Amino acid sequence: MPFAETSTGAFERPDALETLIERADAPVARFSLLDDMIVERGDKSDWELLHDLHYKAENLPIGPRFWKLTLFGETIGVLVTANPKGLLKERHLVFPHMKPGRETKTTNTYRYVFVNQNFRVISRFVVDTMYRGIGAGYRMMNLVARMEGLTYMEIQSSMSKFNLFGQKAGFRFVRPLNANKxxxxxxxxxxxxxxxxxxxxxxxxxxxxxxxxxxxxxxxxxxxxxxxxxxxxxxxxxxxxxxxxxxxxxxxxxxxxxxxxxxASPMYGVFVNPDKGRSVPQRLPLTAFDAQKPTEKLHV
Structure with a gap:
């Protein structure tokens, strides 16, 4: 997958990334209510509605922003994005020029500014148990990664080793690494x-x-x-x-x-936003995902 040069001179490294899963065109069974599901901005009350279904129910990350999936006006899914970590060894495999080296305080500070201006991370994501296994999760992940408006969306997920929802959403993953500790x-x-x-x-x-x-x-x-x-x-x-x-x-x-x-050895994945710099609606039908390939510009 080709990658653009960042303002730091860093290039993404395709050799550090694993398989990209894309949608096949063959007909498959489809859940009809997908057509009535909407992805839009939410708030903390949406998280509180469903957070008991998440294994990290107690705490929220730093700098949370809430997105909700609704069906006939009822919240059936919540995705929370957060401020990314300033330093992350898995990120440095993909963006080697962002890895710390011999630097001054100024350049080290700029790295954090650059990360916060260009990256968000999916920190919490939960879908009501009634609507799991129908493809709502990866569709919502893809659309939110676009709607956030930044260049990169990250995820660290142990479940990505067993469930390909991130790959289906267009995220590319590095090989799992041992925990820092x-x-x-x-x-x-x-x-x-x-x-x-x-x-x-x-x-x-x-x-x-x-x-x-x-x-x-x-x-x-x-x-x-x-x-x-x-x-x-x-x-x-x-x-x-x-x-x-x-x-x-x-x-x-x-x-x-x-x-x-x-x-713990969560897999690190990154989505490169093809809609960066474009005006993307902040309310989209979930099926907007199906109008193009996961990594193509949104057809809206």
Whole structure:
């Protein structure tokens, strides 16, 4: 896929990206109510309506913007975009010239300005369970990536290894990388547990099987480790809560948290907006996706 030069001189690298999935023209079964679904601006109340269906229900990202999918005026899907991370190793595989090097404070600051002016990230996305599996998700992702109006839309999603919704929406993905804290986390597990780091229940059972004093000491060690290495606890709504929030967590939550920062390997995908600089309506029928290929200019 050809890529344009950015203002930083960075070029996208097709060799760093995985397969692009495009729609086939062969006739397929189609959910008739797709014709009545609308993608448009939403607000926090739309997220609150459906957020319990999302595994990250508690917190919102930094700089959220809300988009909703409606059917006959009822919200049946919500997509939340957010400010992107300033530094991201997966992004640097695709945009190698954005990777930090020998820089001044000014150029380092400019990188963050450039990222915020050209990138958004899909942070939360949930569709009502009644309307899953009909193709609404990838259609909405594609349209929102256009309607946001920036050059690039990013996503980091573990589910993209199992469900090709991102690829169908026109996103290109790099190969999964180990989590940033993989080596540190694996060393912690091997030092303090006999159970496999991947076996959640075995880790919980092993910790709980210790005598009370030893159990409490190991649990506190786990909490200290998790807080020290978890970016989640130092950003968003959690950033002002300190370690008190972590100290109140259960054994199960702490083990799950350490596994997440150690073993998670979400796939990084990027969508290049073909409609950048064009006037795109802020309210579109969901089926507007079907009028062109996922990476072509919108036919409106």
């Amino acid at each position: 993989y080596e540190i986390g694996m060393k912690f597990f091997r030092k303090n547990f006999q159970a496999s780091p991947q076996d959640y229940q075995a880790l919980v059972d092993e910790l709980n099987a210790h005598p009370p004093a030893q159990r409490d000491a190991l649990l506190q060690l786990c909490k200290d480790h998790y807080y020290r290495h978890s970016a989640l606890e130092k950003t968003g709504n959690n950033r002002d809560k300190g370690q008190d929030r972590v100290n109140a967590m259960s054994v199960e939550t702490i083990i799950k948290g350490i596994q997440q920062i150690t073993l």
